[in-house]
Amino acid sequence: MSNEIKRNQWTTFFNEFSKRNRLRLTRIEVLGELGAQEAERHLPLNGISVDETGSGRPRIEILLGGTSPEDSQHLTHAITQATQVFPKTNVAGRDEALEIVDVTGSKTLLSFES
Numbered sequence: 001m002s003n004e005i006k007r008n009q010w011t012t013f014f015n016e017f018s019k020r021n022r023l024r025l026t027r028i029e030v031l032g033e034l035g036a037q038e039a040e041r042h043l044p045l046n047g048i049s050v051d052e053t054g055s056g057r058p059r060i061e062i063l064l065g066g067t068s069p070e071d072s073q074h075l076t077h078a079i080t081q082a083t084q085v086f087p088k089t090n091v092a093g094r095d096e097a098l099e100i101v102d103v104t105g106s107k108t109l110l111s112f113e114s
Helices: 007-021
Strands: 025-032 035-051 059-064 075-079 082-089 095-102 107-112
Touching: 007 035, 007 082, 007 095, 025 059, 035 075, 035 107, 059 082
Parallel strands: none
Antiparallel strands: 025 035, 025 107, 035 059, 059 075, 082 095, 095 107
């Protein structure tokens, strides 16, 4: 099941999504002109935020891995000029993935490993 999250609800949605899925192992794929490119695998989710200021806005940041940016296992994956957000859940209602589309039509897929 998937329904688009309206832009004015992104901050609230990402806060709730982050709380529900904190420390779940992830995989990030970017689907664009070059096809599917794996950007990350096996790092735990720390949170997702949206920045509405500065260039490239809105900018969605997916924070993964270590407990701080100084941790060698820390990774921040950023999507600039995001236009759409689609959560994907299983039949039981548990989060399975999050699809983020940018202004070019490229899609970033954050999925959870079992």
